[in-house]
Amino acid sequence: MSSNELDVPALRARLDGGLVLPGDPSWDDARQAWQLTVDQHPDAVVLAASAADVVAAVELARGAGLRVAAQGTGHNASPLGSLAGTVLIKTSGMRGVVIDPGAHTALVEAGALWADVTAAAAPYGLAGLAGTAADVGVVGYSLGGGLSWLARSRGLAANQVVAAEVVTADGVLRRVDADSDPDLFWAIRGGGGSFAVVTALEFRLVELGAPLGGTLFWPIERAAEVLHAWRGWTATLPDEVTSVGRLLRFPMMDEVPEPVRGRSFVVVELVSALDGGATDAALAPLRALGPVMDTVHPCTGAELAEIHMDPPGPMPGTGDGFLLDALPAEALDAFLSVVGPEADFPVLSAEIRHLGGALAPQPAAGGAVSGFDAAFAVFCVSITPVEAAVKATHRGLDALSEVMRPWSAPTGYLNFAERAGGAPFADPATLDRLGRVKAAYDPAGTIRGNHPVAPVPA
Ligand SMILES: Cc1cc2nc3c(=O)[nH]c(=O)nc-3n(C[C@H](O)[C@H](O)[C@H](O)COP(=O)(O)OP(=O)(O)OC[C@H]3O[C@@H](n4cnc5c(N)ncnc54)[C@H](O)[C@@H]3O)c2cc1C
Secondary structure, X not given: OOHHHOOHXXXXXXXXXXXXXXXXOOHHHHHOOOEOOOOXXXXXXXXXXXXXXXXXXXXHHHHOOXXXXXXXXXXXXXXXXXXXXXXXXXXXXXXXXXXXXXXXXXXXXOOOEHHHHHHHHHHHOEEOOOOOOOOOEHHHHHHHOOOOOOHHHHOOHHHHEEEEEEEOOXXXXXXXXXXXXXXXXXXXXXXXXXXXXXXXXXXXOXXXXXXXXXXXXEEHHHHHHHHHHHHHHHOOOOOXXXXXXXXXXXXXXXXXXXXXXXXXXXXXXXXXXXXXXXXXXXXXXXHOOOOOEEOOEEOOHHHHOOOOOOOOOOEOEEEEEEEEOOOOHHHHHHHHXXXXXXXXXXXXXXXXXXXXXXXOOOOOOOOOXXXXXXXXXXXXXXXXXXXXXXXXXXXXXXXXXXXXXXXXXOOOOHXXXXXXXXXXXXXXXXXXXXXXXXXXXXXXXXXXXXXXOOOXXX
């Protein structure tokens, strides 16, 4: 269906925010995602300014036989596919954050970024379980799971969600928690954005203390030696240490700090909630390998968001990830055969995150995805400004998944899946239950998540 069938005057009259249509002067800005490789062509874009705007968008889209897709930043816009017949609801204008320092909770509007929460919580010594990049959206990240720098000691961010304000496909605004709508509350915690449009999220914060965090750098030529040492080292760590082994090929771009611009490294990034002495003792075997740079220092919440050196703004990138059951030496050799210094796939970043600890699934208290039955997570990404680079990166990613197949977990991680058609993000029983929740709340499939869940009739 086309936007001709959307009742444009009626929708416009109800919106506190804006409605942008194809051909409008701001159309290209309105339809743009953070992920610049994605060329989104929805039927209309609603720039939501309030929960009432979301209600109006869902009601009028559904009335016109259209679907809706919610987007905070567009960090994970790649798997959405064609938006024909869809009204894109952008929540980036809804960035309110209220901290309750007594209850240790945050109540955030749908478009809040992690930077917003980190800044608002810091004066109270509190922090959310933010991911590595400050400009990722709290809602998309938390609905998908949420793997933070404190993941091994605190678990997934989705497990900290205590309530959500959502608009369901029938256009009803509801406050959803474990008592009011237990099935929907279960589904949105780890099951993604297929079930309702979230207008606000309430979640627990943690006392941050002064964790030590930073990066040890070596020349990329030492990748095998350093990553094998890191792999063995992870087996010795307490849950207070979360770390990443990574290959990084910094581009020759002005945005990249001069000391690393155009250079390539193997790095170990880490955050430790141990005290200084215990962290130094834990780090001794890696420091004995003589890193050329060592930036480990006590971090604020904002500094934690600098460790991973994520791009400061929208990027044309192509990436994908998967989970590993284990990382024996042969698996690491296979990884290096595709992305290592001698390989002909010059991926910008190839990382392996150490899981375990508090990331073990918590079926009793958690939602659809409450943790990972996996030992490591892999994510690779390249900058791909032109189609040929996108295709080359896809070929490299395919080659990597193929060589890693013997150690790959049967399920993937929704937030790290940037292509449709990868491993399912949950086991068959969980997917079946999610399908039944979808059928109960959205039988016509009005609400589109980037990782869709098909309705399963009762
Ligand atoms: C640079 C970078 C760093 C990252 N670091 C981490 C990390 O450390 N840990 C980690 O776990 N992940 C990380 N990610 C992945 C990130 O968590 C996912 O891309 C996530 O989906 C982003 O959420 P978003 O809201 O910003 O993106 P969007 O693309 O806006 O949203 C993604 C999906 O979430 C759903 N959604 C968003 N808003 C709503 C809403 N209001 N209501 C209903 N559904 C909604 C929709 O299905 C939407 O398609 C990173 C990604 C990038 C690009």
